[in-house]
Amino acid sequence: TILFVGRMDPLKGLSNLLDAVSILQPRNDFQLLVIGGDGKNETEYQKMLDLISDNNISSLVIPLGSIPHEDMYLYYNAADFCIIPSFYESFSLVALESLSCGTPILSTDVGEVRDMIKMCDGCRITEDNSPVTLARNINDMLKYDNGQKHYCPSMLTAHYGWNTITEKILSVYNQVVSSDTESERSFLCI
Known part of the structure; x- marks a missing residue:
């Protein structure tokens, strides 16, 4: 299970991520949980739903909408890794939350993510967030994941x-x- 957490905003790179899932569709051995969308940007939420439908990836992508913050640890803990395909982040609280649950991260080189993960095993920075690059890195993360959590609490x-x-x-x-x-x-x- 791959986890995406973020508001419905083009800067978060969700459309590129969904295109990457479409490229990986033949694998059919993973699911992407999408947490986000608080009703403030219905247009972007609808674009996401349309992209899922247009790419015929509804069996691989589960849009969960908004989740109460106090329940987020359940999703981080259940995920094999968390993906941050953003074009821009100032800090990335999602990365910090994911790492605090021991869930590895696949991220573009944004915000403080590189510094957060440099001492954590199982995490990866992508060269860019193009669908092809994301698909290749997701494939690698899925292929080499051994199900272990990668705690780095001393660094955090x-x-x-x-x-x-x-x-x-x-x-x-x-x-x-x-x-x-x-x-x-x-x-x-x-």
């Missing part, structure tokens, strides 16, 4: 734990408070 705690984040925020506050001029303060706040 070291870089993204509450203590680390609190220290970083306090450091910025201290720089602002100790700066000598108004222009330095405004620069540090940016």
Whole structure:
């Protein structure tokens, strides 16, 4: 099972992912769960449904819509890997959530993902998010997955734990408070 989590937005690369699933259709030994769509972008949600229908991949793609956040760990834990085919991410909370459940990631090189996964086994960065490249990487992830979860909690705690984040925020506050001029303060706040 492959998991996609994200809002219905063209920047998330879902249409390329669905085209990649269409390329992989002859495999027919996996399913893609799509979590997202909160009713705010019905046009994009309908485009996704149309693409699933047009590519004849409804047996491989299960659109689940919006899922309560407190239940998301169930889906991350059930997935073989999580895919992030985005054109752009600033941070990628999805990557952090997936890794915290021990679920490997296949992602484009966006946001902080490369730094998050560099110490985690079983994760992969794609060269781009074209359907052909995604299909090749999905095929490789499915072929070589041994069903093991790939925990990297020490890395997550070291870089993204509450203590680390609190220290970083306090450091910025201290720089602002100790700066000598108004222009330095405004620069540090940016």
